[in-house]
Amino acid sequence: MDIMAPEKIKPPVNLSVLILFGLILLSLQLMSSAMQESSELSAMYSWLLLFNTLGSVVLLVLVGANIYALLQHTKRREAGSRLTARMMSLFVVLALAPAIIVFYFSMQFLHQGIDSWFNVEIDRAMEDALELSQASLDQRMRGQLRQTEQLIDQLEGFSENAATIEIEHLRELSGASEMTLFSKQGRIIASSSNNPADILPSLPEEHIWLQLRQNGFFMALAPVHEHELMVRVIVTVKSLESQYLQALYPVPVRIADLADSVEFASARYQEMSYLRNSLRMSFSLALSLVLLMSLLAAIWVAFISIRNITAPVKELVKGTKAVASGHYDQILPVMAQDDLGFLVESFNDMTNRIAQARDETRKVGVEVENQRAYLETILGNLTAGVISFDETFKIRTANQAAYRIFRVHVNQFVGKTLLELVETYVELVEPLKSIQHLLENADDIWQQRIAFLGPNGRQELLCRGTPLFSQEGFRVGSVVVFDDVTDLIQAQKNAAWGEVARRLAHEIKNPLTPIQLSAERLQLKLANKLDSSDGAILQRSILTIVQQVEAMKEMVDDFSEYAKPSKKQSLNVNISHLIQEVLALYTLREGVRFKARYQSGLQIVNGDPVSIRQVIHNLIKNSLEAVGLEGLIEINVHRVLKNNTDFIEIALYDNGAGIKEDQVEKIFEPYVTTKVKGTGLGLAIVKKIIEDHGGAIWVDNGRKVGAGFIIQLPACNSELS
């Protein structure tokens, strides 16, 4: 975000708002002026009222929209919304309370003021004045009616021509402004007027004629011009033919003015009295509108102003949230050079420094991480397995080689002890328990060779452990490094036995042939020279020498065989087929029964078929020698699952003499035999071949009759599938 350039201190409201306020005030002032009847603006009163009402509605909508938006922001807990809501509430309460009080009392004064214009006395006086005027004028009219009726007598007996002259006289006599004689049909017989310009007399209207014919007379006041009154009197002249005399009497100007004045005041008062409620409502409406517009405008402007004031606070809250969530690059715009602006600048300085510190920490972290990755790479590529433990012997780290050796993802057991690992991987119970025991008891560097039947067959581990101590001398954990030395040990053994065999062949077997040849030569040379008894002795001795030499040769050959590597090739061997082939060689032997059971399916192992065949041969030969002339030899072949690994198990039992208990432990060691004849290497070779194939062989102790051997070889799983 860019840093905005510092600006001048701005007022909380801008020019457009001030113009709006001015317009509102002008509009309200115009409406106020228009309320004066005499004002030229009164014609625009309705429009101004409508305009102001619409203005109020617009402001109401604006305020409503602002309130709605504020409520939404508050609901969403947006930055600064609660502060804005609090400030707005405070403003509205502070603005509304006095405004409502002023409004209430203004309304009271207004209503009381309007009511004070009217009271019963004035009302009564006005009515009385009007009635008095009417009575006075009525009396005047009646007098003039009587006067006109008296004039009728003077007209009786006059012809129409004479009446024309007489009527002039009568008008002057009576003081009427105009006098006209009409026939019954309304024809003008004679007329006289004090205004020579009047050619035509004032003619009665239709309703006057109607009333005249009904009542015989007519009398009424009628306005002549704007402020002049005239009394119209028409009476019937009873002569031979009914005629009507109309006399128009002007009402004196003073009386007319007075009557007009009374009527004007009375009418005005009556109109005002009639409009009292409308007036009250009209003023109330105007006052309410003024208050409403002012308040709404103030609230709206307050919204804008408070929004401007809280904008830096909002930015600060947003910035703080961003910093809290780890975005230290947040730079806030400095909107004003006031206290909030200073706060924003300080915030920017703070985030800048935090960002710098964060960058440095990150840099160091990256370096540490690189170092760690480097170490991990080294550990991962080590051929030796490395497992580190904390002070409670729980696994902390383990490298890839640990998986290669144990076939277990030790990494997945971080935080657990080796004993917990054993619960899942039972086949590793032996080495893991040993390691755990050594870890717990060793106070110094230790080294141990551990052999076990693992998932890869028989394995031999060389373990070295080191307890770890802190600088203060407290034990903080330990490290175990272990190597699978199975192949190495085997190679060493093979090499050692090979060397021994070579030396034996060289040192022992080589002199045997000259010994045998020399003995045979002695027999050849001396047989004929010695007597029969000496010859017999010589022959027996020579035979003994030759037999022993043969025996020694055989022993050296066996030994040489034992020393040679047994797994010369690696092929898939079907154990069942192989055993059947071997057994076929012995089935012709009488007295001995063979009983073989094979589990259905393939029993394939990966190994050297010649070596495995030799194992079977050796064991069958041993059993045959044990059972003698008669006996039973049983062979069972089946697949077993041990330590999560498939094995082909070959169990071979006989019902011979069996093996003594004290010999069971060392039966597989070289030169251990229960037979009179034999080198004592047969079972040692068998064990060596089996172990070379990753298997195991042991004596079945549970058997009560005869001897039993159990061989387990790792099954070839690819063939199983």
Add this chain to the structure above:
Amino acid sequence: MPLLRSRKRFCQLLLMIILGILSFLVSGAEFSAEIKQGDIAKRSDEYFLSVNIDYHLSEKAKTALQNGVPLYWNLLVKVKKSPDFFWDKTWLKVAKRYQLQYHALLNMYRVKNEDNGEVHSFSSLSSALELMSVIIDLPLINKALLDPEHQYLCLIKLDFKRDDLPLPLRPFAYIDPQWYLSSEWTSWPLKK
């Protein structure tokens, strides 16, 4: 979306208010004047209008009149082409302007023709209204002003001037149907 929904609701409310006001104003036709028996005569290239108008004063109008409030009507006359387009010229004029007022002193209703200042007084309201009802030979327009190729219509309306009522009455006169005393526009074809 809640904002849109609330806007829609607000628009619906506004529409209902406008419709309510319109129906309220339309219901005021009960007291409106009626133009009856119109006739247009042509004499020496000048058109003259004779028309009869029926006034229906509401109680409020009568009460106001009785209390001295003067009532004003304008007789509006419009001549325009038939059919017309908005760019066609329309002749509009205030043909007559009447003032009706009650005089308590004389107990009379006075009708004043504002055009020529003539004043007529009547003892009854019906007589006063009768005077204002009959319009005879009101000059309309000279034939020379009209295009002979087109048909023309003469439209007449009696317009009650609510703006000439006393100021406190005006706001209420606009929303009270009892003060809708004007007539609708009534048209007659101008014969060639």
